[in-house]
């Protein structure tokens with residue numbers, strides 16, 4: 463089979479690319495046709511193309527025919543054919559306890575709820591379940607992990623549900639004095655750590671490592687150079703005594719390789735993955751942004767249907783490891799130790815008050831110290847200082863700002879429209895020029911009381927103010 467559903471990436475992936483991105487955890491890949499677990503066959507072969515095969519060994523011809531061809535690959539998380547739980551184990555340092563994290567999709571929760579299905583957890587396949595939980599929307603949110611505290615010690619657990627009788631065995635802690643590795647998230651003392659379910663560890667990655675013992679306090683392990691140990695502590699949970707380390711492996715050396723191999727692990731170089739833009743916040747392990755696109759730095763090439771649940775046209779690659787990717791619900795990039803989930807939310811609008819700016823009128827204005835004031839006039843905008851006295855001229859205004867919002871406007875007092883006697887006096891006071899008086903120009907005009915009185919005077923003096931004459935001719939006085 464050329465493609466399969468990747469439960470970690472929540473997208474279909476091609477076998478060829480899946481083989482390049484490693485991390486073959488149990489139950490990770492599922493047949494896109496029947497939903498059965500598949501695995502990458504011939505991942506490192508130079509003679510054979512990597513392909514998926516049913517884990518059970520059954521060579522279902524229908525699945526082969528259906529999936530053998532190179533066809534379209536779906537990045538839709540709902541293209542999954544299997545509806546089994548997706549499970550991970552966690553250690554929580556603030557409570558010093560272990561838990562099982564279960565996820566179901568929205569469709570799975572709905573379908574299980576309609577059929578009233580229980581999830582069951584056992585320490586032995588033949589035992590009674592020690593934990594039963596209804597799979598419904600009360601207990602599960604779509605694609606969000608529901609944590610089930612583990613109080614009954616076991617090195618492996620059996621997960622099943624009442625609809626599908628077959629249980630899946632999940633290995634948990636290693637036996638005896640062999641340490642179990644968990645990958646750390648968060649840097650402070652409240653860190654969480656996810657069980658490494660594959661056999662691969664990475665350099666420059668922080669791990670929580672646990673050792674357990676039933677009766678005595680577990681003894682520490684002598685670690686070779688190249689392993690940096692942070693905090694070391696003892697704790698008790700599940701009626702067992704635990705020794706915990708936080709460590710990271712800085713170098714790949716033969717002695718480290720040898721030690722890890724004896725514990726069932728192998729070491730590979732780590733990858734780097736960073737969300738460059740836009741700024742984000744973390745919610746349930748997802749980086750939440752308010753944009754349709756994200757800029758990513760990665761030390762590896764982003765491969766559509768390989769290590770990101772996107773089609774190639776939704777990824778734009780720039781130089782030096784920078785890519786721009788379209789952000790869809792639960793956009794996920796996963797390769798080796800590097801993992802990110804990006805989700806988009808609509809930008810939240812905070813509750814706000816509508817500010818209705820006030821309007822005042824003044825001829826002079828003394829700037830108070832209750833905000834920021836600017837003067838707008840024909841020469842532009844200038845800031846005003848406290849106590850400054852401003853004479854407001856026509857077409858000028860002062861604007862008051864609070865927190866960069868305009869909250870008030872001060873306009874010059876409206877010029878009173880002069881009329882009649884006042885207007886005449888105003889003109890005579892400001893325009894001193896006089897011209898020779900020509901009485902014929904007024905013979906056809908209807909004069910007001912004010913103007914006829916003025917014209918009479920002009921007849922006597924033989925001169926007239928030209929502006930008054932213009933106003934009279936235009937009927938404005």
Ligand SMILES: [Zn+2]
Pocket residue numbers: 493494495496497498516522525
């Ligand atoms: Zn199949």
